[in-house]
Amino acid sequence: MGFKELDKVYDPTKVEDKWYTYWEEHKLFHGDETSKKKHYSIVIPPPNVTGMLTMGHILNNTIQDLLIRWKKMQGYETLWMPGTDHAGIATQNKVEAAIAEEGLDRHMLGREKFLERVWEWKEKYGGIIFKQLRHLGAACDWDRECFTMDENLSFAVKKVFVSLYDKGLIYRGRRLINWCPKCYTALADEEVDNVETEGKFWDLAYPLADGSGEIIVSTTRPETMLGDTAVAVHPEDERYKAMIGKKVRLPLIGREIPIIGDEHADPELGSGAVKITPAHDFNDFEVGHRHNLEQISVIDAHGKMNENAGHYNGLDRFEARKKILADLENLKLLRGERNKTVAIPKCYRSGDIVEPHLSDQWFVKMEPLAKPAIKVVREGQIKFHPKHWEETYFHWMENIRDWCISRQIWWGHRIPAWYCEHGHVTVSIDEPKACVECGSTNLEQEQDVLDTWFSSWLWPFSTLGWPDDTADLKKFFPTDTLATGPDIIFFWVARMIMASLEFMDDIPFKDVYFNGMIRDLSGKKMSKSLGNSPDPLWLINGVDGKDITAFSKVNPSYKKGVPAYGADAIRLTMVYLTPLGGDIKFDHTLIELGQKFTNKLWNASRFVLMNLDEDQPVLLLKDIPESNLEMADKWILSRLNRAIIEIEKSLHDFRMNDATHALYSFIWTEYCDWYIELIKSRLYDSENPEKQQVARSVAVYILDNIVRLLHPFMPFITEELWQNLPDVLHQESDVKSIMSQPYPKAETERIDASVEKDMTLLQQIIGAIRNIRGEMNVPPAKEADLIVLGASKAKQALIKSSSHSIQKLARVSHITFDNERPKLSATAVVQGMDIVVPLAELIDIEVEKSRLSKEIERIDKQLAGLSKKLSNRDFIARAPKDVIDKEKEKQENWQTSLKKLEENLQLLLQD
RNA sequence: GGGCGGUUAGCUCAGUUGGUUAGAGUACUUGCUUGACAUGCAAGGGGUCACUGGUUCAAAUCCAGUACCGCCCACCA
Numbered sequence: 001m002g003f004k005e006l007d008k009v010y011d012p013t014k015v016e017d018k019w020y021t022y023w024e025e026h027k028l029f030h031g032d033e034t035s036k037k038k039h040y041s042i043v044i045p046p047p048n049v050t051g052m053l054t055m056g057h058i059l060n061n062t063i064q065d066l067l068i069r070w071k072k073m074q075g076y077e078t079l080w081m082p083g084t085d086h087a088g089i090a091t092q093n094k095v096e097a098a099i100a101e102e103g104l105d106r107h108m109l110g111r112e113k114f115l116e117r118v119w120e121w122k123e124k125y126g127g128i129i130f131k132q133l134r135h136l137g138a139a140c141d142w143d144r145e146c147f148t149m150d151e152n153l154s155f156a157v158k159k160v161f162v163s164l165y166d167k168g169l170i171y172r173g174r175r176l177i178n179w180c181p182k183c184y185t186a187l188a189d190e191e192v193d194n195v196e197t198e199g200k201f202w203d204l205a206y207p208l209a210d211g212s213g214e215i216i217v218s219t220t221r222p223e224t225m226l227g228d229t230a231v232a233v234h235p236e237d238e239r240y241k242a243m244i245g246k247k248v249r250l251p252l253i254g255r256e257i258p259i260i261g262d263e264h265a266d267p268e269l270g271s272g273a274v275k276i277t278p279a280h281d282f283n284d285f286e287v288g289h290r291h292n293l294e295q296i297s298v299i300d301a302h303g304k305m306n307e308n309a310g311h312y313n314g315l316d317r318f319e320a321r322k323k324i325l326a327d328l329e330n331l332k333l334l335r336g337e338r339n340k341t342v343a344i345p346k347c348y349r350s351g352d353i354v355e356p357h358l359s360d361q362w363f364v365k366m367e368p369l370a371k372p373a374i375k376v377v378r379e380g381q382i383k384f385h386p387k388h389w390e391e392t393y394f395h396w397m398e399n400i401r402d403w404c405i406s407r408q409i410w411w412g413h414r415i416p417a418w419y420c421e422h423g424h425v426t427v428s429i430d431e432p433k434a435c436v437e438c439g440s441t442n443l444e445q446e447q448d449v450l451d452t453w454f455s456s457w458l459w460p461f462s463t464l465g466w467p468d469d470t471a472d473l474k475k476f477f478p479t480d481t482l483a484t485g486p487d488i489i490f491f492w493v494a495r496m497i498m499a500s501l502e503f504m505d506d507i508p509f510k511d512v513y514f515n516g517m518i519r520d521l522s523g524k525k526m527s528k529s530l531g532n533s534p535d536p537l538w539l540i541n542g543v544d545g546k547d548i549t550a551f552s553k554v555n556p557s558y559k560k561g562v563p564a565y566g567a568d569a570i571r572l573t574m575v576y577l578t579p580l581g582g583d584i585k586f587d588h589t590l591i592e593l594g595q596k597f598t599n600k601l602w603n604a605s606r607f608v609l610m611n612l613d614e615d616q617p618v619l620l621l622k623d624i625p626e627s628n629l630e631m632a633d634k635w636i637l638s639r640l641n642r643a644i645i646e647i648e649k650s651l652h653d654f655r656m657n658d659a660t661h662a663l664y665s666f667i668w669t670e671y672c673d674w675y676i677e678l679i680k681s682r683l684y685d686s687e688n689p690e691k692q693q694v695a696r697s698v699a700v701y702i703l704d705n706i707v708r709l710l711h712p713f714m715p716f717i718t719e720e721l722w723q724n725l726p727d728v729l730h731q732e733s734d735v736k737s738i739m740s741q742p743y744p745k746a747e748t749e750r751i752d753a754s755v756e757k758d759m760t761l762l763q764q765i766i767g768a769i770r771n772i773r774g775e776m777n778v779p780p781a782k783e784a785d786l787i788v789l790g791a792s793k794a795k796q797a798l799i800k801s802s803s804h805s806i807q808k809l810a811r812v813s814h815i816t817f818d819n820e821r822p823k824l825s826a827t828a829v830v831q832g833m834d835i836v837v838p839l840a841e842l843i844d845i846e847v848e849k850s851r852l853s854k855e856i857e858r859i860d861k862q863l864a865g866l867s868k869k870l871s872n873r874d875f876i877a878r879a880p881k882d883v884i885d886k887e888k889e890k891q892e893n894w895q896t897s898l899k900k901l902e903e904n905l906q907l908l909l910q911d
Numbered sequence: 912g913g914g915c916g917g918u919u920a921g922c923u924c925a926g927u928u929g930g931u932u933a934g935a936g937u938a939c940u941u942g943c944u945u946g947a948c949a950u951g952c953a954a955g956g957g958g959u960c961a962c963u964g965g966u967u968c969a970a971a972u973c974c975a976g977u978a979c980c981g982c983c984c985a986c987c988a
Contacts, residue, residue, distance in 0.1 A: 221988080593923095887930085
């Protein structure tokens, strides 16, 4: 015994950090841009610089790591590019909250000092998530770690801005945009969540200026009436047609505004007449354009009424609403109030109600960029997995609207545009000396910064060195797979495709894998604020309930703490549970699946390794003569190769869960439950060292394949086990690591259908005996005899040659054929043979009777259905021949079984 | 309002192009400290595949509709 005996229980905490350090030290995560090998690259969806690891990251990064490790073992030069996003609004909000505790706000500090504070924050808290990702095992190339505000990435941003500006695709304009009064900045359409809310719908009466009557308008936002510049009715609306062209006197303000005819007014809705406020409503803005209406802002950027709001000036917008309603009520101009669900636009960062706000902003004209990006997906150059997300993509891209890219915050890439005192704009990568139009040297840079996504849409090539023509770009671009969540399909995925086609003249990636969302068991999205998400590091490293203080409303089940499941167990569980693109309802107890599997693998390996012997070398499979392989050996080799094919196919199709299932059942059911049990007698048979050696060698050969197949799924335990395998199995490599070993390839010549068929028979016989024993509650210690009736010569031979296995696995002493059967015996039918277990003193006749009756009833029922099918003339006439043959064969088999079972039951009833 | 997804065992989920006796893990029942593993072994019970109709020789699977759940998009003020 020269092999190290493994611990009885696998402890991930003893293993995981050790191997991660080893891999990192030996540069096994490094992508070599000078390599001659084919490349495979992935860019990480950059987490926010202040981000913390969530369960969603666990799933997303496990999938990326799985792909990278799989491809690396397959011989590709792999690169997994890590990096973080500066996340403008989110990060600025965080730092502002932090300085608020010191009684400061950013304006007190000023731009420069404030940014210093953000950078300090970034240095301190940025990248924590990457320390956490290391615990997960992520094989990121940390030497290349990027940040969206790195010098070269910032240069890329400026270069892109100038290029699009020069092409006329970036413009500046006074538009109505989504404004968050809390974040004090413009937002893109995608940054606004429309939340259905119970609201009110008020009817207001506007008197006609000539005193001839009034017109009723309906609104959900009465406070904006101060900015009304018209009332619109449908031009075909008989009720109001005659009023078009007349004027109304706006209550409270007294301004005279026209009644106009416009199809925007829906006669079905409310009174059919609608107030028009071009400065505070997107529709009204359009109507205003059509009719040349004045745009009067009455709400300022802080959400307060402004000087145009008369004596409401200075009031908060919602207080103003109350006041205005009360005042109209007093004037008897408030004519109705109804409940109505309305979609309230909210800022996805702060949650504050977004205000349509008239201001000068920068925009990207998207349509010309979208066209080629639609094409590459439609033509299949880029494939989405699951495919149905392509529909969502097309729908958005075909109706794309211009992208508002300016943000009125400080943390981000400052827009490279300068204004002179005459209002001319100069756009340039470097600070210009003089205005391009008038030559003025009195220039001031734009105060606004760019939307965060304006840097992340360049991510697949800016991280590789663009705009320089780098070796990295040549080697690793376009990247291969993008794995991300469908929630950022518009924010990020679509824009990366557009940017890449525009600036690289190529697609950014070939496949996009959308992982599902992690929910809690009640189906709610997991989030820290809901307190329904565990900290993933608790699950990896374990935590005592006392230490859980991170969240205010922690799920009670975490208060007791959780054991150290280890990264491998979590990874395996996640991919086992994740259907292509489907959501996962998650609870930490589900990880027991992975934990148990980890322990099973560990112990199976422990068993195989403890049975090796230094004095008896392990034979390589190619050195074992075919004739020395027993049925069990051939069978497990056959099954291994089928599993390899299945895994390869599943991973290729991004069906990670199928690949995981294939591995799981191969390892647990076939290798552990059957193969290892079958070879035990050979392993223990020191009288027959040659057979022993073959059994040992095949067992460890399969184990070697198992750990390599499993490595992308469970990197740590497989490295630990692989390192413990005999050296003869290790292929030479620069660094001794499973990461440098080849991924198993299928050897189809090892697939042997006839051996599998024989094995099935054996399993069925053993299963039948076990079933009898189990139903009768026969203790394992009691051995029984076995009589097989009606077996063909071939089957007899097979049973004889495997008699030892049957005896061992089914706890049988003697096996005989065609003996007379004792009256008191339990019986089963397998492939037309009677399996008779004479257990006179062991069995309960009544139990056996009911067992047989139940079985007869079951087969009878099935047979009835089948007979009906086969007597259907249409079925015979129209179904394919092979289907009919199969059904007929089935019928014969069942009929035989039924007959035999009935005979057996009769024998028992005779007593 | 439009679009997309879902509804299969108590729970979490598989089920690829229609043809299996509808599966896995877990939970449950029973028997086992069987020379790797009680985080284990063996056996067992449990499903009218949401509902209704249609296509077909044949539907969990294809089509239409209904109900419920979820997500996304949209200017009904």
